[in-house]
Amino acid sequence: MTSLFEEITPAPATDVPVRRVTITVNGQPRTLDVEPRLLLAHLLRQGLGLTGTHTGCDTTNCGACTVLYDGAPIKSCTMLAVQADGHEVQTVEGLGTASELDPVQEGFTHEHGLQCGFCTPGMMMASRALLNANPDPTEEEVRFALSGNLCRCTGYQNIVKAVLWAAQRERDAQPPEEAGAEAATDDVPVEQEA
Amino acid sequence: MTVTESRALDEIKIGGMGSRRRRVEDNRFIRGRGHYIDDIVLPRMLHMEILRSPIAHARIRSIDTSRAYEIPGVRLVLTGEMMATRNLAWMPTLSYDTQAVLATDKVRFQGQEVAAVIADDPYIAKDACEAIDIEYEPLPPIVNPTQATADGAPLIRDDKENQHDNVAFDWEVGDKERTDRAFAEADVVSKISLHYPRSHPSPLECCGSIADFDRATGKLTVYMTTQAPHIIRAAVALVAELPEHQIRIISPDLGGGFGNKVPVYPGYVVSILASILTERPVKWIEDRTGNLISTGFARDIYLDGEMALRQDGRILGVRMHTTSDHGAFFSDAQPSKFKIGLMHSAFSCYDIPTAHLTARGVYTNKAPGGVAYRCSFRVTEAMFFQERMIQAAADDLGMDQAEFRRVNFVRDDDFPHRTPFGFLTDSGQYAKCLQVGLDAIGYADFRMQQEEARSRGRLLGLGISTMTEPLGAGNSREYDILGIKMFDSAELRVHMTGKALLRTGAKTQGQGHETTWAQIVAHELGIPAEDVLVEEGDTDTAPFGMGTYASRSTPVAGAAVSMVSRKVRAKARKLAAHLLEVSEEDVEWELGRFYVRSNPAQGVTIQECAAAAYSNMPDGMEPGLEGNAYYDPPNLTWPFACYIATVEVDPVTGVWDVLRFVAVDDCGVRINPMVVEGQIMGGLTEAYAMASMQFITFDSEGNCVGSNFMDYLLPTAWETPGWELHEVVTPCPHHPIGAKGIGECATVGGPAAFVNAVIDALGGTGVRNIDMPLLPDRVHEALTQHHDVSGAPPVKTD
Numbered sequence: 001m002t003s004l005f006e007e008i009t010p011a012p013a014t015d016v017p018v019r020r021v022t023i024t025v026n027g028q029p030r031t032l033d034v035e036p037r038l039l040l041a042h043l044l045r046q047g048l049g050l051t052g053t054h055t056g057c058d059t060t061n062c063g064a065c066t067v068l069y070d071g072a073p074i075k076s077c078t079m080l081a082v083q084a085d086g087h088e089v090q091t092v093e094g095l096g097t098a099s100e101l102d103p104v105q106e107g108f109t110h111e112h113g114l115q116c117g118f119c120t121p122g123m124m125m126a127s128r129a130l131l132n133a134n135p136d137p138t139e140e141e142v143r144f145a146l147s148g149n150l151c152r153c154t155g156y157q158n159i160v161k162a163v164l165w166a167a168q169r170e171r172d173a174q175p176p177e178e179a180g181a182e183a184a185t186d187d188v189p190v191e192q193e194a
Numbered sequence: 195m196t197v198t199e200s201r202a203l204d205e206i207k208i209g210g211m212g213s214r215r216r217r218v219e220d221n222r223f224i225r226g227r228g229h230y231i232d233d234i235v236l237p238r239m240l241h242m243e244i245l246r247s248p249i250a251h252a253r254i255r256s257i258d259t260s261r262a263y264e265i266p267g268v269r270l271v272l273t274g275e276m277m278a279t280r281n282l283a284w285m286p287t288l289s290y291d292t293q294a295v296l297a298t299d300k301v302r303f304q305g306q307e308v309a310a311v312i313a314d315d316p317y318i319a320k321d322a323c324e325a326i327d328i329e330y331e332p333l334p335p336i337v338n339p340t341q342a343t344a345d346g347a348p349l350i351r352d353d354k355e356n357q358h359d360n361v362a363f364d365w366e367v368g369d370k371e372r373t374d375r376a377f378a379e380a381d382v383v384s385k386i387s388l389h390y391p392r393s394h395p396s397p398l399e400c401c402g403s404i405a406d407f408d409r410a411t412g413k414l415t416v417y418m419t420t421q422a423p424h425i426i427r428a429a430v431a432l433v434a435e436l437p438e439h440q441i442r443i444i445s446p447d448l449g450g451g452f453g454n455k456v457p458v459y460p461g462y463v464v465s466i467l468a469s470i471l472t473e474r475p476v477k478w479i480e481d482r483t484g485n486l487i488s489t490g491f492a493r494d495i496y497l498d499g500e501m502a503l504r505q506d507g508r509i510l511g512v513r514m515h516t517t518s519d520h521g522a523f524f525s526d527a528q529p530s531k532f533k534i535g536l537m538h539s540a541f542s543c544y545d546i547p548t549a550h551l552t553a554r555g556v557y558t559n560k561a562p563g564g565v566a567y568r569c570s571f572r573v574t575e576a577m578f579f580q581e582r583m584i585q586a587a588a589d590d591l592g593m594d595q596a597e598f599r600r601v602n603f604v605r606d607d608d609f610p611h612r613t614p615f616g617f618l619t620d621s622g623q624y625a626k627c628l629q630v631g632l633d634a635i636g637y638a639d640f641r642m643q644q645e646e647a648r649s650r651g652r653l654l655g656l657g658i659s660t661m662t663e664p665l666g667a668g669n670s671r672e673y674d675i676l677g678i679k680m681f682d683s684a685e686l687r688v689h690m691t692g693k694a695l696l697r698t699g700a701k702t703q704g705q706g707h708e709t710t711w712a713q714i715v716a717h718e719l720g721i722p723a724e725d726v727l728v729e730e731g732d733t734d735t736a737p738f739g740m741g742t743y744a745s746r747s748t749p750v751a752g753a754a755v756s757m758v759s760r761k762v763r764a765k766a767r768k769l770a771a772h773l774l775e776v777s778e779e780d781v782e783w784e785l786g787r788f789y790v791r792s793n794p795a796q797g798v799t800i801q802e803c804a805a806a807a808y809s810n811m812p813d814g815m816e817p818g819l820e821g822n823a824y825y826d827p828p829n830l831t832w833p834f835a836c837y838i839a840t841v842e843v844d845p846v847t848g849v850w851d852v853l854r855f856v857a858v859d860d861c862g863v864r865i866n867p868m869v870v871e872g873q874i875m876g877g878l879t880e881a882y883a884m885a886s887m888q889f890i891t892f893d894s895e896g897n898c899v900g901s902n903f904m905d906y907l908l909p910t911a912w913e914t915p916g917w918e919l920h921e922v923v924t925p926c927p928h929h930p931i932g933a934k935g936i937g938e939c940a941t942v943g944g945p946a947a948f949v950n951a952v953i954d955a956l957g958g959t960g961v962r963n964i965d966m967p968l969l970p971d972r973v974h975e976a977l978t979q980h981h982d983v984s985g986a987p988p989v990k991t992d
Contacts, residue, residue, distance in 0.1 A: 037317070051233035052226015054449070056398040057482045061903035064398055092226035101224070109220035112868050115876060116704030117223030118230065118398045118449030147912035150903070152398050152450045153704045155875035156911040 021085040025050070026094030034081045041065040041076040044091055052092035052121045063149030066122035067091050073129040092121035095128060103166040104128050113162030115153030123149050127163045135171055139164065201797065202784035209723030210716035211931065214868040217709040228447040231402040231419050236475040239404065240269055242465050243319035244484065245309040245326055247301035250559040250896020252330035254297060257309060261325040267314040268322045270472055272464055274298035282467055285433050285458065287525035288675060293562060295460040301330070302350055302522035303561045304898050305487030307460040312468045312476055335559040335896030336360065337987045339496065339517045342556040350522060350557045360557045362524045365533035368550035368615055376511030376548050380502035384587040389965045389986050390575045392494040394486055394890050395567040396908060399449020401489060402479040403462045405469035415442045418462055421455045421701050422741025425675055427733045429458055434466060445731035451703035453566035454490035456527040456743050486890065486906055487898045492567030494519040495575050499583045507593050507601045512541055512549040512614060514579065519558050526564035528571035529673040529680050535571030536664055538615035540580040543624050543662040543834065544602040549614035559896045568880055568941040570665055570744040577661040581946035585953065586962055595658050596632055600625055619832045621924045622662055627858045630920050631836040634856040640840060653843040655955025659946035664830040665935025666749025675740065683737035684754035686715065686762055687820040690808040692801030694726045699739010700751035701731045705937060706869045707747065711755050713865050714931065718759030720786025720800050737822055745935030748865065749831045756930040758823035765819060766803040772812040773798045831926050831934035833861040837947040843955040848974030850952050852915035860922040861936035862929065874940045875917045881944020883909050889967050894988040
């Protein structure tokens with residue numbers, strides 16, 4: 001793919017060391033020169049303009065910066081961009097398309113699972129990871145899977161409903177035989193991120 | 195004979211009042227396409243970082259910025275001395291005190307702003323902050339009111355003339371003599387002492403600003419995380435002495451506010467000066483620790499409460515003495531003329547003949563506090579104190595908690611009612627709300643269960659909290675900020691095709707104004723809500739308003755939306771008469787349409803009237819279909835809430851779990867029930883947070899304990915209880931659509947329900963109080979040692 005602008009940022013005027021990394025973001029390989037100390041969240045936001053990934057705490061507590069890293073939910077404020085070299089990252093911008101929403105996105109608006117919207121991208125990415133691993137979670141499993149993500153507005157009840165709504169929507173959309181095959185994954189425990 | 199069917203639109207179908215309309219703003223938020231402050235990038239933008247004091251109280255001997263300037267990419271380093279050359283080292287607060295912008299003489303709390311670096315990149319700015327050398331001479335720190343008022347206490351505010359101690363104010367309200375008489379006649383006097391601890395609103399998005407001064411035009415544009423952009427514009431005009439028409443404040447999407455984004459913070463001011471000096475946009479984004487240790491503290495107030503009681507359960511009088519810890523600067527963001535805000539709205543739902551309140555405010559070496567946190571100016575503390583005093587009084591009388599409230603409630607037919615401190619309440623069905631709550635929780639059954647469980651060593655408890663609170667500042671007679679009266683505004687333009695643009699002086703932070711304001715327009719004009727675009731937050735386009743806090747949006751700006759829609763409808767009626775070729779008196783209105791009274795089939799829609807306003811207006815009529823309204827409410831609104839919690843306390847560990855929580859809210863007519871329920875559930879979660887885990891305090895050195903989310907715990911989905919919601923509707927008699935405020939009821943009334951429940955579970959131990967948060971070690975101490983547990987700082991840290 002060609003573009004009008006070179007993505008590779010010019011080397012800083014100082015002698016700050018940089019490293020070239022290639023990260024597949026939302027399906028597109030992106031190559032950038034980065035300072036080794038640059039956080040992945042900042043690369044996504046400032047380097048690539050993907051501002052849907054928010055930072056709310058700097059200490060890995062709030063989860064607003066949650067993205068999928070090789071499919072697993074991680075907090076991108078606590079990973080260096082250079083660590084992601086060669087890996088795949090999915091952000092909220094890669095969830096659904098402009099015309100077709102992911103069921104998780106639909107669920108959040110359908111069940112009023114957001115108010116100010118700041119935690120929402122991270123919540124949705126954590127929810128997506130849960131449903132990928134467990135298409136039929138219980139309320140308790142949803143609450144546990146989202147316990148690394150803080151919301152100050154909703155009181156969580158509608159967020160839980162939103163995820164359960166999305167799970168139901170996805171199961172309904174699945175042909176019955178596949179649904180049967182998927183049922184085996186129900187027992188797989190959802191990994192709580194560190 | 196023909197029967198004419200109504201052609202009125204179905205209000206729910208057009209997204210009008212009462213519709214659980216899905217939120218318009220969600221469309222961008224679920225796609226990660228919101229525009230929060232840190233998402234905004236301007237050409238040539240620089241980045242600012244603030245250096246904060248590590249010490250709570252110290253004299254500044256010297257500041258050396260030379261090493262910082264050596265770092266490539268550093269453009270400017272600002273200190274208090276440089277701010278002073280522009281007369282900006284200090285700024286006025288909203289409570290008529292002064293606050294340091296960047297410290298010059300002393301630092302007065304840990305985290306106070308001392309210097310700022312402006313650089314090409316935020317990482318460079320952070321590096322450079324570490325290269326600023328400051329020599330401090332430590333002074334003894336003060337972390338509570340007892341220390342502040344002790345003999346020989348060091349003077350914190352030696353910058354102020356005529357300030358010889360650490361007392362910020364003394365104030366009183368009520369009838370002392372009559373209250374003294376009531377106590378003299380009392381059968382029983384119930385007493386309790388409490389501390390409502392410091393708390394922090396902690397919206398998930400921290401504060402920030404981007405100042406952009408354009409030398410060529412003289413225009414200053416500031417993107418800012420503010421709940422009240424017009425007030426900020428006025429404040430900037432006054433403080434920075436810039437012409438108001440050349441100041442544009444834009445409040446973008448806000449990642450929550452809860453009161454944290456009402457005050458003017460030093461970072462905003464410094465970024466403005468930095469932009470003026472560098473002639474480039476300057477972005478300041480606060481980090482979480484900066485947010486927790488320097489902004490928007492709430493509460494931190496002590497109560498000595500007394501109640502005069504008659505043996506039959508009637509309350510004869512109330513005495514309250516409060517001591518509030520305001521930190522280093524008295525910067526409460528509250529618009530009343532009362533020093534302690536609306537503390538004296540306490541006991542408004544009870545029929546009490548007399549009350550007296552004395553209040554003292556003190557300075558300490560802590561970040562400036564007293565900001566509203568999801569409450570209207572000390573109302574949260576008032577209602578917490580009230581409901582804790584009520585529980586203690588009922589216990590002292592040996593009376594049932596529900597019955598004691600019922601006996602003392604203001605009756606449904608006793609409105610308007612003058613409260614013991616002089617407010618006027620206008621409506622409510624208090625006993626009914628309580629009954630709905632008791633039925634929902636299964637009160638009698640629970641009491642039996644509780645007794646049975648106790649016999650087996652299990653500790654169950656039930657806590658009730660009932661309250662009416664004043665929401666929706668103002669009216670203009672009693673409430674103002676910097677002299678600006680507390681009204682609000684709306685401006686409505688109906689375009690030629692019947693679509694509309696609505697702007698208000700409020701500012702949504704998650705409340706969903708883009709959705710709900712359109713519903714009011716739909717209700718008044720029959721224009722489908724989806725045809726109404728709502729905009730807020732830009733002072734160059736929005737009409738002047740006082741912003742969103744104090745649950746005032748619906749009571750004030752929402753009323754303005756209703757009134758402006760009615761003005762537009764009045765003009766549309768003239769257009770309809772013209773189109774229908776009848777006189778205006780012969781025109782009737784039903785939702786979405788005017789018709790001829792004698793021939794209802796003959797009518798025109800509101801959209802046809804809109805088209806005529808631009809294409810076919812009668813001779814002599816001013817073209818266009820638009821209007822504006824400034825609404826000055828006749829009174830506050832008084833919603834009522836009954837919250838009931840049941841808990842189980844582990845007798846071994848002191849850990850307590852919520853078994854059930856029932857909420858009965860009467861906020862009058864609900865515009866969008868889904869949004870209202872969302873507000874209630876969010877508020878209850880913050881109430882639970884304050885009661886159970888949100889712990890931000892200070893050690894004896896003045897170090898802030900709880901300066902990040904690893905220490906200042908916010909509840910997650912895992913520990914947050916489920917909420918059971920019920921509603922009662924008593925329309926507000928003076929609001930155009932009968933609505934009352936709701937955003938804060940749950941945060942205000944909720945905490946006492948949890949605490950009352952835990953204290954109830956400890957019945958028989960003699961424990962009257964444990965200060966919030968009810969951490970397991972505090973509950974354990976109360977359980978095992980049978981005494982009250984205070985949470986006042988300093989805490990011991992090892």
